[in-house]
Amino acid sequence: MDNTRLIEEMLQLFMQSFFVKYQYEYRGVLKKMRIDNRLNMEIDEEKWCESFLYKACLNRCAQILLMRILEDQGLIYSKMNKEGLEKWRKLAKNIATKFDILYHIGLQDLQADENKKIRSIFGKSDYDLLEIDDELAEIVVQYASVIDFSNIQREEIIKFFRKLYSLEGREEWDLENFYKEAPALRYILKLEKEEFLFEKRIK
Numbered sequence: 001m002d003n004t005r006l007i008e009e010m011l012q013l014f015m016q017s018f019f020v021k022y023q024y025e026y027r028g029v030l031k032k033m034r035i036d037n038r039l040n041m042e043i044d045e046e047k048w049c050e051s052f053l054y055k056a057c058l059n060r061c062a063q064i065l066l067m068r069i070l071e072d073q074g075l076i077y078s079k080m081n082k083e084g085l086e087k088w089r090k091l092a093k094n095i096a097t098k099f100d101i102l103y104h105i106g107l108q109d110l111q112a113d114e115n116k117k118i119r120s121i122f123g124k125s126d127y128d129l130l131e132i133d134d135e136l137a138e139i140v141v142q143y144a145s146v147i148d149f150s151n152i153q154r155e156e157i158i159k160f161f162r163k164l165y166s167l168e169g170r171e172e173w174d175l176e177n178f179y180k181e182a183p184a185l186r187y188i189l190k191l192e193k194e195e196f197l198f199e200k201r202i203k
Contacts, residue, residue, distance in 0.1 A: 056127035062184035072149040079106030099137035
């Protein structure tokens with residue numbers, strides 16, 4: 001199976017599992033956030049919570065995809081690819097199957113990266129409320145060791161996200177203007193107009 005098909009399967013399975021996990025969890029917290037922030041109050045309560053869930057999920061998908069691209073292009077230390085998983089299993093034997101811990105270590109490294117652009121893409125946001133737990137991290141790991149992201153093209157990234165968040169869906173949900181910015185998702189959507197460039201450096 002080619003990389004494109006594997007990436008699509010990974011993202012689709014991740015989204016399905018994310019929606020099932022968080023469809024009703026944190027509903028009370030989200031309703032309070034809606035009232036406290038007074039943003040998008042023209043949207044009814046139920047649709048507001050669904051929009052938050054959808055945007056949070058897309059932001060997590062963007063984080064995963066961009067993290068793996070940066071790893072395989074040698075721009076950051078490996079965590080979720082084959083090399084990173086092998087190191088993790090050797091170093092963290094007692095918690096070697098706790099892939100959510102590994103993911104969050106990788107995310108924290110990106111949020112503290114020396115590259116300002118990378119830090120901004122993986123910046124913290126309210127959408128972090130809906131975390132990647134061990135079950136969701138396991139989905140990423142199942143695919144991470146067999147997908148090569150080193151030569152992925154800008155057009156492919158755009159194509160992946162148009163399947164997750166179609167042009168028709170954008171008209172219906174208008175997530176770009178919903179609530180607050182989701183940094184990784186914002187970057188992905190900007191790729192339709194901007195180049196996908198990072199300054200290469202030796203690790």
